[in-house]
Amino acid sequence: MTGKADPENPAKTVRPANKRGVARLAAVQALYQMDVGGASLANVVSEFTAFRLGKEIDGAQYRDADEQWFKQILAGVVEDQKFLDPFIHTALTEDWPLKRIDSLLRAILRSGSYELLRRKDVPAKVIISEYIDVAKAFFENDEPGLVNGVLDRLAHELRNAEFDTGKADGAS
Numbered sequence: 001m002t003g004k005a006d007p008e009n010p011a012k013t014v015r016p017a018n019k020r021g022v023a024r025l026a027a028v029q030a031l032y033q034m035d036v037g038g039a040s041l042a043n044v045v046s047e048f049t050a051f052r053l054g055k056e057i058d059g060a061q062y063r064d065a066d067e068q069w070f071k072q073i074l075a076g077v078v079e080d081q082k083f084l085d086p087f088i089h090t091a092l093t094e095d096w097p098l099k100r101i102d103s104l105l106r107a108i109l110r111s112g113s114y115e116l117l118r119r120k121d122v123p124a125k126v127i128i129s130e131y132i133d134v135a136k137a138f139f140e141n142d143e144p145g146l147v148n149g150v151l152d153r154l155a156h157e158l159r160n161a162e163f164d165t166g167k168a169d170g171a172s
Contacts, residue, residue, distance in 0.1 A: 022065035024111060025134050026053060027073035031107035034078075041078050045071055076114045084113045091153040105143055108135050112151045116158050124155035124162050 030044045039047075049071075054064040077084065088109050089098045098106060112131035116124055128151045135144040156163055 019064055019066040020069050021130055021133065022053075022063045023067070023070035024073065024130055025137060026065050026070050027077075027111050028104070028107045028134055030070075030074055031077060031110060032104050035103045035107065041074060045074060073111050073114060076118055077110045080114055080117065081110065084110050084117070087117075087154065088113055088150060091150040102143075104138055105135070105146070108138075108147055109150055112147065113154055116151065116155050120159070124159045128152060128155060 026048055030048055033039050034041065034044055049067060053067060053070065085098055092098060092101070098109075101109070108131055111134075112127055115122060115127045115131075119127070128148060131151055132144050132148050135147040
């Protein structure tokens, strides 16, 4: 399916995603749900694995996701959030601190930052590209560019060696 998605309907994506891409999209939605609705990690994981990932909801078929990848992103963002938020904040402009960023956009930045920090087995350029696609699923304006800029800055800090040696090519 193509087109823009909203936080409540991951069935629509900008381009077809692989299972990890779907897991990333679902993780962002789950983090958004936790942020705005105050849901717990355990409840969100249970809901998504039981009722959303790979399921049909209201006539829309959700794609299969890498369930373990989904769970790792969620648990990792929750565990590392006290480090991730100040780190993301350093990559934003002074007039747009992280607390002013839309909840959904914060979820995207946190997920991408987590993967850059903890998933060294996935090339930084792949992570950045995947989260730009997630941003495009929800936003049509400047937000995908913001995701690109912030994650690129953070990747250069966390994984400078990849960019210096050209090792950032590959796929997830």
